Every structure is written in structure tokens, then in C-alpha cells.
Amino acid sequence: MTTDMANERVALENTEELAKKAAATVLRLEAFLPYRLYLLANLSALALSRVYNDQYGIGIPEWRVLVTLGQFGVMTGKAIGAHTHMHKTKVSRAVAELEKRGLLARRTNREDMRESLLSLTPEGRATYEELAPRALDFARRLAEAIDPTDRAAFERALDQLTKRAGALADEAAAARKRQ
Amino acid sequence: MTTDMANERVALENTEELAKKAAATVLRLEAFLPYRLYLLANLSALALSRVYNDQYGIGIPEWRVLVTLGQFGVMTGKAIGAHTHMHKTKVSRAVAELEKRGLLARRTNREDMRESLLSLTPEGRATYEELAPRALDFARRLAEAIDPTDRAAFERALDQLTKRAGALADEAAAARKRQ
């Protein structure tokens, strides 16, 4: 009896130990938040690409520039980069591509000859006004998947997570720089 | 007077018209769900990469293979691809890289000589057990940004969105195939 009880106690301790260790170390990819975020973002981008890629052959960077200029009218490449979180080389190439297709025009700023003032051509504007509603429609159909009573919480969570992820990324960048 | 009133009426109609059109067509990138999801996922991945990339020089695909094998023990490349949503070429290259580094071993399956049974070497297992807790810790710190009262709703929303995005992506793929 005593040995049984002792065994039982050991078994209990072991399972507790294991459960604790499992909670701390077993990483299930499908439950891992960064992976889930990545997966959702990718599926969403893939589905959305049907709107601008299939019939227009426009890529993500070009799409973002188009949308940003559609929203703001005239901007420098720098400003587009800041607003879209795109690297300046990405912006540069997207702008060149859109210009080549006649959707975007640039004129050098007389006050600062380093920068170009970018804007949509009439064709670019027409493309934008054709695509934007369809993109918004897509976003609406996607967001509809969320239970209405969960939407506000989701919005808050998304904002908070983005803020935190930005802070953690900066932290990581600083750590990289230090060493 | 009549002309003034007429003008005013026109102006009103115009603003209403514009407001309606704006609600339907003005696309603000920073409020556009797919873009927000992409941004969050990217910031999160960037910050997380500090865990496995900085000291270990491991990339995302290798990281996923490592985690998956850490979780399941022995798997084929095909199964890893299914579980991580990675293309088979990506899996193939990640496996080759991990093998080169001595973190992964493969042995051909006698029952089906096309496939390799992949598993972690002791070194691979050690790396995994070193990295997994740190990754989990990172995920915890990230998730902490969400207000506790919002967490359940966020979880539901994330699952629903992923399901819907998958469906929309399949729909897009089917449409592409049709034409």
C-alpha cells in the first residue's frame, strides 16, 4: 500500500511536471500567434490579389502606390514609403512600373530638385476608381466573417497587437544594432 | 432667391452624393483590413526573427520545419508541407539546409521509397528545446498587448477570418483556373 501510494504520488508529480513543462515548451505551430497572423495575412493577400492582379497584372507594391496616390493626390516617393511602410527601393520600382504603364506621372519639385511629385494620370485615376470599390467590397466580405459582437474587440486587439509588434520589432532592431 | 435655393439644393445633393460615393470608394490603406493584417504579421515576424535568426541564423522555413518535427517527431516532407502550409520546394530546401547543419536526419521509408522519414538529430532536438520556450515567451509578450476582456473575441475573429480568407482564396484560385 505504501509503495502504491508512493508510486501514485510520483506519478502525479510526474504528470504535473510534464504538464507544466508541456505548457512551457511544447510549441504547436497552428496555435502559435505569429504563425496564425502570417497565415491569415497571406490568405487574405492571395484572395485580394484576384482584384488587382488577375485583370490588371498589378503587383502589391504597385497596388499600394496606386491606392495611396488615389487617396492623397500628389506625394513624393518618400511620403509614399512612409505611408505604406515600404522600402524606398520598392517604392522606386513600383513608381517606375506604374509610370511605364501610363498610370502615374512625375514632375520634379522646383523647390527641391531631389524629389519628384507623383500623381495619377487620368488613366491611373480611372484604374483606381475601378479597383478601389472592388477592394473595399472584398474587405467587407472578409470582415463579415467576424461575429458582429466580436468586431469592436477585434479592432482594438488588432491595433494593440500592431503597436506591440512594432515596439518588439524596434527592440529587436536595437538589439541587433548594439552587437 | 429661387436660384439661391436651387443652388443650395444642388450643393446638398452634391455633398450627399459625394459622401455616399466616398463611403463606397475612398480606400484608406491604413484602415484597409488586408493591409493591416499584412502589416501586423510582418512586424510580428520581424520581431520574432530575433529569437531564431540572430543567434542561430535560421530562416523562417527552417524554423517551421524544426518546430514541426519538434512537435511530431517523425514526418515526411509532404506532411510537413501540409502542416506548415509551405510549398514542397520550400520544405525540400529547408530540410536540406537543416540536414547540412546536422540538425535533421532522414532515412528512406522502406514501405515507400519515394519518401524520406525526417526527424531531428540530438543537436536538432537541443536547438528546438532551446528555441521553443523563447518563441513561446515572445508570443506571450505579444498577446499580452490585447486587453484580457478582448482575448476570446479576438481568438474567435482570428479563426473566422482565416477560414473566410481561405475560402475566398480558393474561390479566387478556382476563378483563375476557369479562364
Next chain:
DNA sequence: ACACATTAGTTGCACGTGTAACTAAGGTCA
């Protein structure tokens, strides 16, 4: 048993992208 289709996994190729180096212009301080 043989031809044909399917599947696991690898490799060649083209392309997008991040990093670093560069050009050209503007700002600063003496």
C-alpha cells in the same frame, strides 16, 4: 505483365526584394 497515371521530392529558371553603394541635390557651419 505492361502501359499509363499519379505522387514524393529535387532542380533549373525567372523574378521580386532587401542591402549596400551610388548619384544628385540641399542643408549647415565656418
Next chain:
DNA sequence: TGACCTTAGTTACACGTGCAACTAATGTGT
């Protein structure tokens, strides 16, 4: 005004990745 630094934007290079084609093994139908 001239030396120096910073900034907007472009280009060269290396690298990761998706697609298509391929190899080798298995399954299927007659």
C-alpha cells in the same frame, strides 16, 4: 563661398522563392 553632412531616389548584387519541368518510385487498369 567652400568643405562636409544629410537626404531623395536609383542601381548593382545576392538571395529566397514560386513555377514548371524533371526523376524515381508507386498505384491502376486491362
